[in-house]
Amino acid sequence: MYSLHVGPEGGMVAELPGFETFTKRMVPLGKNPYVTVQKRGLLSFNKAAHAALGAPEAVELLYNPQARLIAVRPVDVDVPHAYKFRSVGGQKNEGATLLVAATAFTNYYNIPTEVSVRRPVRIEDGVLYIDLKDEGTVVTSNRAATTSNSGDS
Numbered sequence: 001m002y003s004l005h006v007g008p009e010g011g012m013v014a015e016l017p018g019f020e021t022f023t024k025r026m027v028p029l030g031k032n033p034y035v036t037v038q039k040r041g042l043l044s045f046n047k048a049a050h051a052a053l054g055a056p057e058a059v060e061l062l063y064n065p066q067a068r069l070i071a072v073r074p075v076d077v078d079v080p081h082a083y084k085f086r087s088v089g090g091q092k093n094e095g096a097t098l099l100v101a102a103t104a105f106t107n108y109y110n111i112p113t114e115v116s117v118r119r120p121v122r123i124e125d126g127v128l129y130i131d132l133k134d135e136g137t138v139v140t141s142n143r144a145a146t147t148s149n150s151g152d153s
Helices: 047-052 103-108
Strands: 005-007 012-015 034-039 041-047 058-064 069-075 097-101 116-124 127-131 137-139
Touching: 034 047, 034 127, 047 097, 047 116, 058 097
Parallel strands: none
Antiparallel strands: 005 012, 034 041, 034 116, 041 097, 058 069, 069 127, 116 127, 116 137
């Protein structure tokens, strides 16, 4: 059977003997480099992809429209067209996922961003390549949907 105890938000929670509570912290970081082209044009790099680039502070974005390839290479943060990495979740996430705000880039080149798609990448001579011809994996947010309480009835 199970017993009840007060949970972290004050409600009653059933304890299930023999079961472990799964937390996101239990998921091992992927060893293969991936980049997700997110909705609205953010590029999300897993830790392996960022490390494969040499863990730079900033990158430049290049695009080959005929090959449908995005190239990403490290640059100094002072380069006028540099895109700086920012960490998701701040310090507590320890940079497991890093974002580049590339909306202007994806809009300019009409790169689809209606759904978020994670793709494996390849690294050659310090340049990371994202092949948009690769269908990749559609990913969805694990955030709970929020609704607006605007008072409309």
